[in-house]
Amino acid sequence: xxxxxxxxxxxxxxxxxxxxxxxxxxxxxxxxxxxxxxxxxxxxxxxxxxxxxxxxxxxxxxxxxxxxxxxxxxxxxxxxxxxxxxxxxxxxxxxxxxxxxxxxxxxxxxxxxxxxxxxxxxxxxxxxxxxxxxxxxxxxxxxxxxxxxxxxxxxxxxxxxxxxxxxxxxxxxxxxxxxxxxxxxxxxxxxxxxxxxxxxxxxxxxxxxxxxxxxxx
Ligand SMILES: [Zn+2]
Numbered sequence: 001x002x003x004x005x006x007x008x009x010x011x012x013x014x015x016x017x018x019x020x021x022x023x024x025x026x027x028x029x030x031x032x033x034x035x036x037x038x039x040x041x042x043x044x045x046x047x048x049x050x051x052x053x054x055x056x057x058x059x060x061x062x063x064x065x066x067x068x069x070x071x072x073x074x075x076x077x078x079x080x081x082x083x084x085x086x087x088x089x090x091x092x093x094x095x096x097x098x099x100x101x102x103x104x105x106x107x108x109x110x111x112x113x114x115x116x117x118x119x120x121x122x123x124x125x126x127x128x129x130x131x132x133x134x135x136x137x138x139x140x141x142x143x144x145x146x147x148x149x150x151x152x153x154x155x156x157x158x159x160x161x162x163x164x165x166x167x168x169x170x171x172x173x174x175x176x177x178x179x180x181x182x183x184x185x186x187x188x189x190x191x192x193x194x195x196x197x198x199x200x201x202x203x204x205x206x207x208x209x210x211x212x213x214x215x216x217x
Contacts, residue, residue, distance in 0.1 A: 032128050035059050035066075035100040036156055039130065042071040042080070043102050043162055049074040054103055054163035056080040060088070062097035081105055081115040085122060095123035102130040102159040107141035116145035126152040130159030134170035 036059075043057030050056075050072050057071040058080040070084030078086065081101055085091055105115040105127070119127060127146050132155060133139055146153050160167060168176035183189050 029064065032100070032154070032156060033158065035061055035098075036102065036128065036130050036158060038066070038069065039080075039100045039102050040159055040162055042069045043159075046072050046074065051075060054166040056101065056103045058084040058099055058101040060084050060094060060097050060099050062093070067093055067097065076111050079106065079112055079115050081119060082112070085118070091122045096125045098126040098128060099124050100128045100130075102162055104129050104131065104133040104138055104140075105142040105146065106133070106138050107145055108137045110137075114142070114145070116142040119146060120149040120151065124151055126154070128154045128156060130156055130162070132157075134167055136170070 039057035039059045041057065042059065043055040045057075046055045053072060053075050055072065056079060057069070059066055059070075060068040068084045068087035070078075070080050070082070070087055072078070072080045073083065077083075080103075081099065084099070085094060088094060099119060105119055107114050107116050129143065133142065143153050143155070165176040168174075181189055
């Protein structure tokens with residue numbers, strides 16, 4: 001892909017599917033929020049495959065160039081930060097770079113080693129985080145590891161909407177459940193001792209429609 005708009009922003013994709021190099025011919029600098037939006041976009045590629053982990057995306061930027069974009073592909077596989085580092089020809093390329101990651105890097109051993117320690121080991125200069133992890137196993141501990149190692153950490157608090165069910169679970173100690181059901185106009189889903197009957201009558205559909213509801217018959 002190649003788009004060029006008056007020298008403002010161009011991007012191109014090279015052989016590896018998730019290996020992007022972005023160049024920026026500056027009229028104005030790309031903001032932290034814009035890089036984070038790119039990380040959110042990457043995170044969403046994992047939609048439906050990461051549970052019970054959240055969707056997470058990560059972008060590595062150095063001197064206004066996007067060196068790598070990664071995301072958590074599937075539960076049990078590499079976290080987004082590691083996936084982004086794996087896109088680099090050498091992890092030495094990350095030295096002095098900034099990572100934008102939609103969720104605080106983990107600090108604990110789960111199915112994979114802690115990402116925060118890996119970010120320290122590759123010599124990142126700065127980490128911009130979209131959301132502090134509500135999971136008490138992390139919850140600030142990842143940030144502490146980074147800051148203790150001298151990495152500048154900024155928290156944008158802009159990506160909470162990416163994983164509402166994950167956040168809800170830790171905020172309320174119960175799962176977020178979405179229930180979809182058919183209900184008669186008088187508020188019933190069945191009658192005692194009887195089978196529910198949903199009429200294919202067109203009139204019923206019209207009534208429901210007039211009430212701002214849709215019934216699938
Ligand atoms: Zn991690």
